[in-house]
Amino acid sequence: MIKYFYFLFFAFISCTPNAQQFPKEIYLAYDNYKEPSFKVKRFKHSDVVQLIEKHKTIPDFIITEAGKSFEDRSIYQVKFGKGPVKLLLWSQMHGNEATATMALFDIFNFLKASGDNFDSFRKELAEKATINFIPMLNPDGAEKWQRRTAQEIDMNRDALRLVCPESRLLKNLQQTLKPDFGYNLHDQDHRISAGVSKNPATISFLASAYDHELSMNGVRKRSVQLISKMNKDLQQFIPGQIARYPDDHEPRAFGDNIQKWGTSLILIESGGYKNDPEKMYIRKLNFVSILSSFHHIIHKTYTKETHSEYEKIPENKNFLHDLIIRNVALTANNTTYKADIAISRNELTSDDFLTYTYKSVISDIGDLSTYYGFEEMDAKGAAITLQNDTIFTPKVGMPASFVLKDLGGKKTVVNNGFKE
Numbered sequence: 235m236i237k238y239f240y241f242l243f244f245a246f247i248s249c250t251p252n253a254q255q256f257p258k259e260i261y262l263a264y265d266n267y268k269e270p271s272f273k274v275k276r277f278k279h280s281d282v283v284q285l286i287e288k289h290k291t292i293p294d295f296i297i298t299e300a301g302k303s304f305e306d307r308s309i310y311q312v313k314f315g316k317g318p319v320k321l322l323l324w325s326q327m328h329g330n331e332a333t334a335t336m337a338l339f340d341i342f343n344f345l346k347a348s349g350d351n352f353d354s355f356r357k358e359l360a361e362k363a364t365i366n367f368i369p370m371l372n373p374d375g376a377e378k379w380q381r382r383t384a385q386e387i388d389m390n391r392d393a394l395r396l397v398c399p400e401s402r403l404l405k406n407l408q409q410t411l412k413p414d415f416g417y418n419l420h421d422q423d424h425r426i427s428a429g430v431s432k433n434p435a436t437i438s439f440l441a442s443a444y445d446h447e448l449s450m451n452g453v454r455k456r457s458v459q460l461i462s463k464m465n466k467d468l469q470q471f472i473p474g475q476i477a478r479y480p481d482d483h484e485p486r487a488f489g490d491n492i493q494k495w496g497t498s499l500i501l502i503e504s505g506g507y508k509n510d511p512e513k514m515y516i517r518k519l520n521f522v523s524i525l526s527s528f529h530h531i532i533h534k535t536y537t538k539e540t541h542s543e544y545e546k547i548p549e550n551k552n553f554l555h556d557l558i559i560r561n562v563a564l565t566a567n568n569t570t571y572k573a574d575i576a577i578s579r580n581e582l583t584s585d586d587f588l589t590y591t592y593k594s595v596i597s598d599i600g601d602l603s604t605y606y607g608f609e610e611m612d613a614k615g616a617a618i619t620l621q622n623d624t625i626f627t628p629k630v631g632m633p634a635s636f637v638l639k640d641l642g643g644k645k646t647v648v649n650n651g652f653k654e
């Protein structure tokens with residue numbers, strides 16, 4: 235009998251997620267839903283087409299072609315659920331920002347699954363919400379791993395003129411579906427910090443502003459409240475690594491306009507995480523965060539959040555470098571002085587746009603005591619030389635390949651921004 239009660243108790247806690255906080259179980263079970271065909275962050279439209287074809291046979295989804303890109307690639311719309319709350323999510327309007335596209339396919343795998351502990355959540359979601367997903371809104375840009383569309387237009391500055399077919403498609407979806415919530419899914423530089431800290435802004439949120447005064451109406455307030463909830467849930471997994479994207483109003487941007495057109499807008503930016511250059515962990519955080527928002531929307535648990543909770547999230551700042559080498563002895567005109575050196579490891583895309591190498595440069599020189607590095611080393615007064623032992627004066631923008639030679643003659647080689 236006691237055993238039976240235990241069984242009932244555990245069945246209850248596993249099937250009934252705590253309405254206030256999103257269940258950690260989904261985070262722990264993520265690997266069951268991770269789309270295996272995405273192994274790196276660079277992939278092409280043909281990879282998306284293949285996956286879409288597979289999902290067309292799944293009865294949980296209605297999949298249609300929402301339109302075509304400028305270069306005639308299909309842009310797909312994946313619909314789930316039949317409920318009154320309407321959601322619209324779009325990823326990769328910037329072609330080289332693909333983290334959320336991977337996460338959307340992970341979410342599709344989650345939504346079509348059954349027999350795990352989340353059947354009641356899925357059922358409720360399908361009854362209470364209608365969710366429309368647009369994975370890879372800018373397939374032409376993705377094909378060349380570039381931000382802009384094939385017309386060399388930044389789609390996120392095209393919400394007024396609508397020169398791009400991709401822009402017209404997005405505006406049309408917003409105007410016809412009239413979603414309650416919209417999700418604008420992007421990537422930001424991995425070196426952005428969460429406030430003045432050593433922590434990267436692994437995820438940044440924004441309730442986009444609809445005017446220059448940063449006014450607050452009911453539509454934007456809902457974005458603020460939902461983000462407060464998403465932040466609290468995500469802090470369980472990446473404490474201190476969540477930030478707020480700058481809220482300056484950009485009248486040509488989609489996020490700002492969609493907020494103005496009456497859809498509560500959630501901007502999610504995938505930033506950096508130590509030792510995750512392919513953004514596989516950040517993709518998981520997108521998965522968790524988006525599902526957490528669905529949970530709070532259908533349970534209306536966001537409605538009591540306050541603006542001050544949102545404002546407690548630190549702002550995006552620039553206090554991070556890839557590598558900082560402290561206390562290097564530099565020489566110029568026979569004068570020796572100590573300085574710190576910062577290095578940026580920038581990605582250089584291959585000709586087929588599918589891989590990259592690093593092109594690392596010296597990005598700053600001087601007192602960097604108030605800055606942080608994903609990696610740091612103390613040169614302890616070692617001199618900077620070329621490979622052939624010649625002393626040189628480094629300059630900002632130079633390739634980050636040199637040798638550090640300490641007073642005892644011991645050498646440390648830095649090759650293309652990496653310590654050997």
Ligand SMILES: [Zn+2]
Nearest residue numbers: 328331420421
């Ligand atoms: Zn972007």
